[in-house]
Amino acid sequence: MMGLARDRSTIGKLRQQVAMLERRLDYSREAQLLLLNKLIDAGDDARGKRCPACWEPLVDLRTLELRLCSGCGAEHPWPLDPGQQPLLGNNRQ
Numbered sequence: 001m002m003g004l005a006r007d008r009s010t011i012g013k014l015r016q017q018v019a020m021l022e023r024r025l026d027y028s029r030e031a032q033l034l035l036l037n038k039l040i041d042a043g044d045d046a047r048g049k050r051c052p053a054c055w056e057p058l059v060d061l062r063t064l065e066l067r068l069c070s071g072c073g074a075e076h077p078w079p080l081d082p083g084q085q086p087l088l089g090n091n092r093q
């Protein structure tokens with residue numbers, strides 16, 4: 001009879017462990033989704049590029065053809081696309 005009570009207690013502990021592991025699995029799944037979203041963001045020009053070093057948003061300095069990282073301050077060259085006009089052109093010519 002004592003053995004049965006011990007088995008029940010063991011089963012209860014194991015169930016707690018399983019529940020804990022399931023919570024951890026949920027967490028890692030969320031972390032993977034987060035990472036995936038970050039990768040999608042990085043590839044999406046419309047939503048703005050991010051620094052490959054520290055992942056902070058880059059500040060567009062189109063007139064200088066540069067992107068400046070708002071996190072670590074790194075400068076990333078940003079050549080204009082072929083045929084693209086600079087935003088601040090000289091209109092007096």
Ligand SMILES: [Zn+2]
Nearest residue numbers: 051054069072
């Ligand atoms: Zn950076």
